């Protein structure tokens with residue numbers, strides 16, 4: 001493994017920011033919980049109705065936003081596997097499970 005210090009790695013949500021030496025295996029399990037609500041525009045709270053009236057700069061077909069997120073509550077577990085068959089190749093298949 002490139003380093004054993006946590007501060008030398010990317011944030012916990014960033015997978016596979018490192019390499020291993022030939023023959024090494026690593027199994028990881030990471031859990032995250034995201035919970036957000038409401039919308040903010042230019043630093044101020046804005047209602048979903050007002051977001052829907054705003055010009056849609058992301059689409060040439062829809063002048064305004066037809067869908068606006070109001071609340072997100074998600075728990076996610078990420079299982080990871082790393083295997084290094086040579087010193088120049090690290091294989092990293094990923095399995096996601098969202099209950």
Ligand SMILES: [Cu+2]
Nearest residue numbers: 018020026082
């Ligand atoms: Cu690893």
